[in-house]
Amino acid sequence: MGIKHVLLVFLIMLISTSLLAQVDFESDTPAPGNLRFTWIHGSVSAMANTDVRIQVHRYNEHTYMLRQNPATHWEAPFMYLLMGNQRAVLLDTGATEEAEYFPLRQVVDGVLQRWAYAQGVDMPELVVMPLGSDQSQNAGIGQFSDRPNTILVTPDADSRGSVLENELLDLGGRVLQVLPTPGLDSAAVSLYDAWAELLFTGNAFYPGRLVIRDFPAYRTSLQALVDLTASQSVSNIFGGRIEMTEHPGLDYRLRANYRPDERVLQLQTQHLESALLAVTLINGATDIRIMDDFILMHGVGRGARDWGYPVFIPEAFQNVNTR
Amino acid sequence: MKSINKRREALQTTAGIMLVASSLLVFDVAFSAFEDASLSFPLEGRAVGEFPDQWIHGSKSAMDNTDPAVQIHAYNDHTYILRENKAINYEGAFMYLFFGNGVAMLIDQGSTSSPALFPLREAVDEIILEWETRHNQSNIELIVANSHLHGDHYAAWNQFVDRPNTVMVGLTHEEMMAFWKIDNYPQQIVTYDLGGRELVVTGTPGHQGSELAIYDGWTDLLYTGDMFYRGRLYLDDWDAWVSSIRKLRSIADQNPVAHLVNNHIEMTREPGVDYPIGTTWQPNEPPMQMTLNMLDQAVEATYEIENPGIYHYDDFLIYNQVPWAYTTDP
Numbered sequence: 001m002g003i004k005h006v007l008l009v010f011l012i013m014l015i016s017t018s019l020l021a022q023v024d025f026e027s028d029t030p031a032p033g034n035l036r037f038t039w040i041h042g043s044v045s046a047m048a049n050t051d052v053r054i055q056v057h058r059y060n061e062h063t064y065m066l067r068q069n070p071a072t073h074w075e076a077p078f079m080y081l082l083m084g085n086q087r088a089v090l091l092d093t094g095a096t097e098e099a100e101y102f103p104l105r106q107v108v109d110g111v112l113q114r115w116a117y118a119q120g121v122d123m124p125e126l127v128v129m130p131l132g133s134d135q136s137q138n139a140g141i142g143q144f145s146d147r148p149n150t151i152l153v154t155p156d157a158d159s160r161g162s163v164l165e166n167e168l169l170d171l172g173g174r175v176l177q178v179l180p181t182p183g184l185d186s187a188a189v190s191l192y193d194a195w196a197e198l199l200f201t202g203n204a205f206y207p208g209r210l211v212i213r214d215f216p217a218y219r220t221s222l223q224a225l226v227d228l229t230a231s232q233s234v235s236n237i238f239g240g241r242i243e244m245t246e247h248p249g250l251d252y253r254l255r256a257n258y259r260p261d262e263r264v265l266q267l268q269t270q271h272l273e274s275a276l277l278a279v280t281l282i283n284g285a286t287d288i289r290i291m292d293d294f295i296l297m298h299g300v301g302r303g304a305r306d307w308g309y310p311v312f313i314p315e316a317f318q319n320v321n322t323r
Numbered sequence: 324m325k326s327i328n329k330r331r332e333a334l335q336t337t338a339g340i341m342l343v344a345s346s347l348l349v350f351d352v353a354f355s356a357f358e359d360a361s362l363s364f365p366l367e368g369r370a371v372g373e374f375p376d377q378w379i380h381g382s383k384s385a386m387d388n389t390d391p392a393v394q395i396h397a398y399n400d401h402t403y404i405l406r407e408n409k410a411i412n413y414e415g416a417f418m419y420l421f422f423g424n425g426v427a428m429l430i431d432q433g434s435t436s437s438p439a440l441f442p443l444r445e446a447v448d449e450i451i452l453e454w455e456t457r458h459n460q461s462n463i464e465l466i467v468a469n470s471h472l473h474g475d476h477y478a479a480w481n482q483f484v485d486r487p488n489t490v491m492v493g494l495t496h497e498e499m500m501a502f503w504k505i506d507n508y509p510q511q512i513v514t515y516d517l518g519g520r521e522l523v524v525t526g527t528p529g530h531q532g533s534e535l536a537i538y539d540g541w542t543d544l545l546y547t548g549d550m551f552y553r554g555r556l557y558l559d560d561w562d563a564w565v566s567s568i569r570k571l572r573s574i575a576d577q578n579p580v581a582h583l584v585n586n587h588i589e590m591t592r593e594p595g596v597d598y599p600i601g602t603t604w605q606p607n608e609p610p611m612q613m614t615l616n617m618l619d620q621a622v623e624a625t626y627e628i629e630n631p632g633i634y635h636y637d638d639f640l641i642y643n644q645v646p647w648a649y650t651t652d653p
Contacts, residue, residue, distance in 0.1 A: 074603070101386075255599065
């Protein structure tokens with residue numbers, strides 16, 4: 001073997017090392033993902049809870065899912081951390097401000113550091129982006145205010161406009177499509193990740209009580225999501241929280257901080273289709289539609305439908321015996 | 324010589340036995356006399372007591388709560404009020420322990436069964452032991468009773484079933500009435516002698532069909548359980564509640580009342596505004612005890628309300644035939 005060969009091998013090694021650092025997000029086949037596990041779901045006595053404050057799950061190499069412990073806040077929201085070649089984005093920031101109770105920044109930093117080390121790259125820039133204006137999506141954003149190399153995107157058009165180009169969020173190779181999905185929350189957006197074939201709907205669509213505040217807007221939003229799933233493949237829809245039990249149509253009481261037998265988080269495209277159908281049937285009337293995997297409510301408050309009673313609308317007050 | 328010695332010995336022994344016996348007798352008489360004198364619960368006058376400035380009221384993050392599982396508060400020497408930590412169960416239920424001569428009565432047992440999570444029996448045993456030492460009594464009886472039959476008030480009942488020297492009143496309407504000797508529920512008003520402490524007991528249905536109210540003439544406390552407290556009064560049976568509230572008013576007319584005490588705090592300090600159901604942190608709670616003015620307001624409500632629905636009053640909300648899980652969340 002001559003010196004020429006040695007140099008060639010060295011050159012190939014050099015090229016492949018530099019290639020390692022650049023992930024190709026342009027694949028035709030869906031990125032794999034793993035959901036074979038159970039989310040932490042609180043305990044009989046929250047005071048005696050010994051779970052982690054934030055559960056971290058690696059869905060795939062560049063996609064992490066986080067859940068806040070219900071024993072720190074009953075909303076127990078989900079957060080998502082997606083990495084690309086240039087940037088990472090944190091979708092939603094949890095329901096608790098204090099790092100002492102809910103160390104979101106510390107956990108995100110830990111995940112990013114390990115990821116960067118494993119990929120052989122520097123710490124990426126971080127975009128922190130709540131998908132809506134709900135308290136359970138924005139409370140933890142303050143923890144990132146003095147973090148270096150970080151862009152905070154508050155849930156309004158101006159702030160979002162500063163990081164989006166043509167409604168696209170480019171993480172470097174991994175491009176996320178952003179759709180406004182108002183109806184429950186006027187500031188809500190959803191994100192489609194073509195690489196992992198994931199749709200992140202935040203609090204606009206999740207297995208729980210969907211309280212419609214602006215009916216025409218929500219119908220339009222669901223139609224837009226259904227249209228998107230017609231042209232793009234979606235393997236899972238990830239929302240911002242879980243309020244349903246594994247029993248069809250049965251939800252947990254508001255503020256329940258112990259939820260054994262929770263329904264799984266992920267929804268599929270057929271759920272979007274049935275939601276659109278139910279919304280079409282509601283047609284702007286005051287109504288509660290109980291579906292197996294979510295509950296649509298229009299014209300009533302969030303507490304009008306609660307655990308243990310199939311339907312509740314104020315008219316039902318007239319029933320003489322409630323038990 | 325030998326016989327004399329023997330006789331002297333016998334005499335000494337007899338004297339010794341008599342000495343010991345008589346001293347025992349004297350001690351016993353003195354002790355029982357002391358015991359009788361120590362605990363009397365006269366109806367005249369008022370045995371005063373104190374409420375804490377703030378009850379334990381949960382915490383922002385429930386898993387970071389460092390309060391005791393059961394708060395023990397001595398209202399006075401013979402009256403204890405206990406509260407379950409809201410970080411264990413959001414109900415934050417109150418429980419009461421009344422002492423008489425040779426007997427204690429525990430009313431209600433909280434919302435959590437597990438002794439590991441909610442060691443109610445341990446807390447009660449500790450109070451009783453300390454009370455026995457302080458008042459030179461021993462091995463007193465414990466009566467485990469209930470204000471009404473709802474799960475957030477009897478969950479830890481199981482912790483007492485194997486406790487020695489304990490009377491379990493029972494968790495059925497029949498057992499409760501048999502214990503209190505009420506044979507005409509809810510009209511009948513009975514008096515119960517708790518070791519010299521007279522309790523006036525009567526049926527107060529409306530929230531639940533076996534509920535009782537208790538008036539303690541010694542402290543002048545009127546205990547109204549779940550049918551009247553600072554919170555959402557969930558009423559299954561409106562007509563029964565109307566009669567119950569008016570009966571409480573007439574009991575209060577005939578007896579002096581220091582405070583109305585009860586089972587929950589669900590109101591904020593802002594008039595007519597409640598902490599929503601399931602709240603595990605109530606940083607600025609109003610006091611638990613209520614006044615006769617509030618009872619008057621409830622009596623007024625019995626004349627005003629005609630239909631099912633939610634009615635807001637300054638110090639309580641009336642959920643007339645509205646499901647308990649219905650909330651006013653926007």
